[in-house]
Amino acid sequence: MSQRAFQDYYPDDLSYCYGCGRLNERGLQIKSYWDGDETVTAFTPAPYHMAIPGYVYGGLIASLIDCHSTGTAAAAAYREQGREMDSEPALRFVTASLHVDYLRPTPLGVPLEVRGRILEVKGRKVIVSATLSAGGEVCARGEVVAVQMPKHMFPKDLEG
Amino acid sequence: MSQRAFQDYYPDDLSYCYGCGRLNERGLQIKSYWDGDETVTAFTPAPYHMAIPGYVYGGLIASLIDCHSTGTAAAAAYREQGREMDSEPALRFVTASLHVDYLRPTPLGVPLEVRGRILEVKGRKVIVSATLSAGGEVCARGEVVAVQMPKHMFPKDLEG
Numbered sequence: 001m002s003q004r005a006f007q008d009y010y011p012d013d014l015s016y017c018y019g020c021g022r023l024n025e026r027g028l029q030i031k032s033y034w035d036g037d038e039t040v041t042a043f044t045p046a047p048y049h050m051a052i053p054g055y056v057y058g059g060l061i062a063s064l065i066d067c068h069s070t071g072t073a074a075a076a077a078y079r080e081q082g083r084e085m086d087s088e089p090a091l092r093f094v095t096a097s098l099h100v101d102y103l104r105p106t107p108l109g110v111p112l113e114v115r116g117r118i119l120e121v122k123g124r125k126v127i128v129s130a131t132l133s134a135g136g137e138v139c140a141r142g143e144v145v146a147v148q149m150p151k152h153m154f155p156k157d158l159e160g
Numbered sequence: 161m162s163q164r165a166f167q168d169y170y171p172d173d174l175s176y177c178y179g180c181g182r183l184n185e186r187g188l189q190i191k192s193y194w195d196g197d198e199t200v201t202a203f204t205p206a207p208y209h210m211a212i213p214g215y216v217y218g219g220l221i222a223s224l225i226d227c228h229s230t231g232t233a234a235a236a237a238y239r240e241q242g243r244e245m246d247s248e249p250a251l252r253f254v255t256a257s258l259h260v261d262y263l264r265p266t267p268l269g270v271p272l273e274v275r276g277r278i279l280e281v282k283g284r285k286v287i288v289s290a291t292l293s294a295g296g297e298v299c300a301r302g303e304v305v306a307v308q309m310p311k312h313m314f315p316k317d318l319e320g
Contacts, residue, residue, distance in 0.1 A: 051254070052177065052309070062219060066218055
């Protein structure tokens with residue numbers, strides 16, 4: 001895709017997240033993009049991201065849904081404000097709650113797709129629903145309530 | 161503790177879970193124990209398990225709650241049947257749904273404790289609630305609906 005990923009707009013000091021930070025060398029480094037009014041990310045789990053032989057670890061599924069959804073929340077907030085994602089002040093979101101329904105076992109060894117839909121943007125809160133699919137079949141559904149990161153959590157050199 | 165961890169009773173072929181499998185060298189290898197009617201695990205995140213500087217990644221918190229709760233579900237099911245955890249047939253649980261409320265940022269660099277309480281054991285389903293604490297302060301609360309793993313998911317050499 002020719003778009004820049006949401007996560008590639010995050011300031012360096014906020015780019016060490018295990019799930020989506022481009023600077024976390026041990027992390028998953030997921031990349032999320034707009035696809036019309038939905039958002040999408042693709043991720044192929046490693047063999048060790050196993051629950052039981054042949055199936056993906058549920059905690060990884062929760063992690064993908066979580067990070068894709070907080071990235072989606074940030075993108076939605078910038079769009080709501082009519083701003084580019086590299087404009088100041090930086091908006092980043094943290095997770096207030098995460099819910100995942102595991103609908104069927106997720107096969108290991110194939111690319112997974114997570115799609116996000118924005119259910120609500122209200123003040124500092126964004127609610128995102130997500131599906132995780134393998135080979136076109138939905139294996140898990142999630143919902144994330146994301147809230148704009150409070151200022152006291154920002155690393156010091158990013159404070160206004 | 162002198163007890164064996166729940167996860168140390170799992171058959172070898174079911175011990176590769178990224179979160180709790182003792183044979184997954186890349187995984188978290190959590191260990192869960194009874195503490196009266198509650199269950200407990202301790203885990204100290206690595207520096208790279210970061211969300212933003214100073215705080216633990218939410219996906220890791222979800223993973224700890226998930227695996228500790230499915231382990232708790234298995235232990236509760238054996239106890240309900242009056243059986244030791246190394247008796248046959250093996251009971252293992254998978255996650256049907258996972259909910260986590262992130263109450264406050266979880267500090268990185270200190271041991272975390274996850275405590276589980278069994279809310280319901282009914283047929284093949286066990287519901288577990290969990291708290292995750294750092295330094296005695298509850299940072300996240302979770303609820304897991306765990307279901308006994310269907311036979312078709314067992315690795316072939318464990319099938320009855």
